[in-house]
Structure formats: structure tokens, C-alpha cells
Amino acid sequence: MDLETRLLRQQLSDANQLPEILLLKEITTSTNDDVRELAQKGILTALVCSNVQTQGRGQHQRQWISPKGNIYLSTLINTQTTLDGRMALEVALNILQMPALANLNLQVKWPNDLYSLQGKWGGILVEPLSATQAIVGVGINVVTPEHHDTDQAITSLTDLGCHQRERTHLIAQLYLAIQQAKDWFDHGCYRLAERFNHYAAFMHDHVRFEHHQGNLNGHFEGINHEGAVLIRTPEQLHHFYQGRMRRIENTSG
Numbered sequence: 437m438d439l440e441t442r443l444l445r446q447q448l449s450d451a452n453q454l455p456e457i458l459l460l461k462e463i464t465t466s467t468n469d470d471v472r473e474l475a476q477k478g479i480l481t482a483l484v485c486s487n488v489q490t491q492g493r494g495q496h497q498r499q500w501i502s503p504k505g506n507i508y509l510s511t512l513i514n515t516q517t518t519l520d521g522r523m524a525l526e527v528a529l530n531i532l533q534m535p536a537l538a539n540l541n542l543q544v545k546w547p548n549d550l551y552s553l554q555g556k557w558g559g560i561l562v563e564p565l566s567a568t569q570a571i572v573g574v575g576i577n578v579v580t581p582e583h584h585d586t587d588q589a590i591t592s593l594t595d596l597g598c599h600q601r602e603r604t605h606l607i608a609q610l611y612l613a614i615q616q617a618k619d620w621f622d623h624g625c626y627r628l629a630e631r632f633n634h635y636a637a638f639m640h641d642h643v644r645f646e647h648h649q650g651n652l653n654g655h656f657e658g659i660n661h662e663g664a665v666l667i668r669t670p671e672q673l674h675h676f677y678q679g680r681m682r683r684i685e686n687t688s689g
Contacts, residue, residue, distance in 0.1 A: 471510040519567060519570055577592035
């Protein structure tokens with residue numbers, strides 16, 4: 437067992453949150469796929485982290501570029517209540533409460549992006565395996581990738597002023613945040629709308645919302661308690677449970 441694995445095992449053991457399987461890999465196709473294989477073998481708690489992913493993915497199977505130097509991890513959660521879209525929101529909110537990220541001006545972009553005024557610094561992918569079991573994958577930019585999706589601004593924890601560079605501490609805190617998110621979810625996502633809207637990116641901004649019936653332009657009014665996004669147009673207040681939101685930049689003047 438290498439030093440990094442021993443350190444991480446000790447930190448999670450001290451928190452009484454050591455999973456059955458803990459794997460730190462140099463390279464893998466996808467940590468979500470690694471955890472899926474473990475779940476198929478009957479494992480109930482697992483944490484897999486890799487330095488590089490060759491087939492990382494995000495929401496709607498979009499490619500997640502995964503160069504060395506950042507954190508890519510996946511874990512398995514088992515809930516007491518039926519899973520829904522609020523789980524990803526809880527994961528994001530609990531990540532923002534990590535001690536390593538204290539005093540940073542961080543946001544969440546609905547439905548699953550870790551965001552800031554400078555752009556996206558991480559993402560979350562929840563893949564249900566059953567009504568009460570899911571893989572939670574998290575990708576974090578510790579440093580800003582040289583090559584990335586050009587349709588939105590990208591940043592990193594380093595650029596945002598995070599001074600906690602110890603990899604094992606960040607991994608441990610991410611794992612604990614996901615477990616805390618599961619507890620919040622099992623307890624009914626108490627005051628979810630209020631907590632989310634406090635950190636919501638694009639709040640009250642003019643946005644374009646892409647959904648299965650087409651596109652809608654309006655103002656983002658946060659979410660409701662069920663986790664649905666609220667888009668206000670002159671005619672009415674719309675709510676959606678699935679879709680993609682982009683800010684419409686003001687080009688006047």
C-alpha cells in the first residue's frame with residue numbers, strides 16, 4: 437500500500453467513514469465505471485480516485501476532459517428514500533461547505549456544476565443503479581486544464597485562491613461531503629431552495645434554458661424545494677426538472 441493510500445485510509449478511518457474498498461489509481465477509463473463494477477460484485481461502500489481518466493464523462497454523456505493534476509473520484513451511496521434530482525444539488529452544496537474551500541466565493545450552477553464568478557471549477561454526475569443506490573462522480577479542477585470545453589469559462593481551485601493543495605485532504609473532504617449530502621437527502625433536503633438559491637450562479641440573470649421541448653429565454657429565479665429550476669418570462673413562471681441553462685450576455689452599449 438502506497439503512502440497516499442495509507443494517509444487517506446487513516447483520515448477516513450478517523451472520521452469513521454472508511455469504505456469497504458478504497459482505490460487510488462494513476463489512470464483509468466472512468467472512476468464511475470470502476471465503482472459500477474464494484475457495486476455489481478455486492479460492494480456497498482467504495483471510493484475510487486484517479487489521476488487521469490481516458491473516458492471521463494459528464495451530464496448527458498458529454499466528454500469530461502480529465503488531464504493529470506486534478507481530482508476525479510467516484511463513490512457509492514445507498515439512500516433510505518427514492519433518489520431524485522435533488523441528490524446532485526445536495527452534493528454540490530455540501531462540497532461548498534468543505535473546510536478546504538472556506539472563504540472562497542463559490543457558486544453552484546443548476547443542475548450539477550461547481551461554479552464561480554470566474555467560471556466552472558468542477559462537476560457532479562449522479563448515476564442511479566437502483567431506486568436507492570447511485571454512483572456519485574465528482575471532477576475537480578485543482579489546476580485549470582489547458583484544453584477544455586470552449587462553450588463556457590473554466591477555472592480551478594488554485595486560481596480561485598484555495599491554498600489546500602494536499603491531495604489526500606481534498607479527497608477525504610470530498611468523500612465526507614458526499615456522505616453528508618446523502619444524510620441531508622434522507623432527511624428531506626431541509627430548506628433546499630433557500631440553501632441552494634444562496635449559492636446559485638446566474639440568479640436573476642437573463643438566461644436561455646434548453647429543454648426537451650425546445651429553448652426558452654427568461655430570467656432565472658432559482659429553484660423550488662423539489663429542485664426544479666424556475667424560469668420567469670413575461671407570461672408566467674416556468675419550472676423544469678431537466679435541461680441546460682446558459683446565461684445570455686448583455687451585448688448592449
